[in-house]
Amino acid sequence: MKLEHHFASLGEAFSSETLIQPLLEQRLVEFNQPLAAFLSVDIKSPETKRILSGELPQKSSLSMVYAGHQFGGFSPQLGDGRGVLLGEVYGQDGLLYDLHMKGAGPTPFSRRGDGRAVLRSCMREYLASEAMTALAVPSSRALALYDSREAVYRETPEAGAMLLRTAHGHIRFGHFEYFFYQGKHAELDQLIDYCLTHYYPDCLAAELPLVSMLTEVVKLTARLIAKWQAVGFQHGVMNTDNFSFTGETIDYGPYGFMEDYEPNWVCNHSDHEGRYAFSRQPGVGLWNLNCLMRCFSKYLERDQLIAILQCYEPELQSHYDTLMMQKMGLDSVEVMQDLVPDLLTILAAEKLDYTVFFRLLSHLEANDCEPLLDEVVDRERLRTWVERYQAARLAMVDVDWSQTSFDMLKVNPKFTLRNYLAHEAILAAERGDYLPFRRLLNVLNSPFEEHPESNVLAQRAPEWGKSLEVSCSS
Template identity: 65%
Template structure:
């Protein structure tokens, strides 16, 4: 395993050099073999194993420093309080990927924390990152999972764990905020140039590379939020320190996937005011971009920043419309707000599961309306919707091909909290078979997996009452 250390070259103002503090009797319990092969990580090599678990120290491994707006308030210094960037790996595509270890122990940025991760949150992140990747949503990825017999104290003593994960970058909006608000002009300039060179090289060819980069960040963020809204995903903690400049979903904590359709739904039990409710995510994305824009205010004019920010709404709507047209099997030209609103209204009124409802629609044909009608109480309203739906759907495309595309767009399986809860309980007892069974279907969620049909069922009532918080 050959590690590159490009971020390290920026200098000590950007990080603290740290090393992994191994857990007691930690065990490697899961490996993402396809990802490992893509990154040329050989888990049969003892040196690789000892590097990942902290037995061998990496001289240039580091914890990043950054700031961030958290629930609307600015925190001038945050940072990797429980994570270490070991270095970067070159993938088979020729691109570089950060290798980041979560749960490494105390760092200078841990504040009042212990720098550890619990098995519960590590399993949740492993599952969701691989699920998001399978859905085609830009996301960090899980590479390996470690458990241990070391107790970590949250609301209760829990097994400590470490998660090896990769992303195209871990540079966040908060990195720029940190150097802007601390008036470290040279460091901010260096960070901007580094980002241009490493992540936005095509922008260097533009007349104003920094403006081009900021516009790209705006567009990538809009694409990410559009994906979230289309699949019913709620991040839970949309702080600026949790937003990647490359529009990848990172830092999974109290996330959730919508079951009963409700724009006001809040998955994070700690979000008492509903700041990051599902329906507010698009506006929060723009709010975060406005925070980032301030950090570029010495490099771009107000007019240039406004010009870039105005791209957000158009891009989000365009991307969302494109995804939803595929989900509904209707061309973008035929997909109207009224048709989508009527469908979402039926889902909400009938209390249908969001993911299951779109999967049902994928199976509906003119000859088999009962696929949907048998699942609703108000059959007449659903029948009227289907009549209007078929008027919009009938075009020159082969309808069997349309249904096939819908089945490849609308997953059969979704990561429900109760499913995660069940596999976590088993894993805490040393049984990882339920985890692997769930991971298998989430890694290919559009396939039928008849042997695992039970994992596609809507949550039982007790499962709908489960709560997640920032400690999750």
């Protein structure tokens, strides 16, 4: 494994040298072999294994400094309080990928914390990041999971763990906020040049490279959130320090995947005001981008920044429309937009399972709607909607009902990461049994396949499973 250290070359204003501090009796319990092969990381190499676990210290490993707006309030200095960037490696696509360890121990930015992570949170991030990747949602990914016999104290003592994760980059909106509000203009210049060179090199050929790069960031963010809304994902903590400059989902904490459809659903029980509720995510994305654009006020005119931000809403709407057309097997935006509001109203009123409903819709026959009607109390209301929907599909040009259903099954997953399934897998792992975790990971890696042996993992959550709380504590 050949580690690169491009971010480290920016200098000490951007980070502090930090070493991974291995846990007590630490074990490698899960390794993402397909991802490792893509990154040319050979875990069978004794040296590579020792580097990744922190047993062989790397002098260029570091923790990043950044700022961020957290639940609307600005924190002028945050940073990797428990994370260590080992360096970067090249993937088979020729792009650089960070290797970043979560739970690596105290850093200069730990703010009196222990710098550790617990097994519960590491497993949840591993499962979510791989599930999102399989759903074609840009995301960080999990490369390795370590457990240990070291106790980490949160509400109660828990097993300490570390998660080695990868992403195109871990530069956040908060990186730019840190240097802008500190008045460190030379460092802000460096960061802009670094991002243009390493993440947006095509923009260098544009007449205005910075405008081109920021426009791309806005569009990537818009498309990312459109995907969140289409798959029913709620991030839970959409602070600017949790937003990636490369348009990836990062920092999985109190996230959730929609089960019973509820537009104002809040998965993070610490978000008492519902700031980051599911229906508010598109607006929060724009708010965060506004925060980011302020950091470039010395480079671009106000009208230029406004024009860049104005790309957000049409990009998000267009991408969301395309995704929903695919989920519904339609070929017209207008028809889809006519049908979706009434459908979502029905889903909310009936508390229908979002994933189950769209999977059933994919199996719908041209002249039979009984399987769907059996899901609801108000059968006539849904029947009226289904008849409209069936007529719309039959009216499509060159309609092939079977082919359309086949295509819908490729975008409407059978399996989703239900909170209670993650909870059960975590409880088993805490007892030393990782089999439920691996079974769940297997279906999440290919969620559109039938996996008949795992049908139980596609079932709706029991009532007790719908009331589990997820917090930021990890």
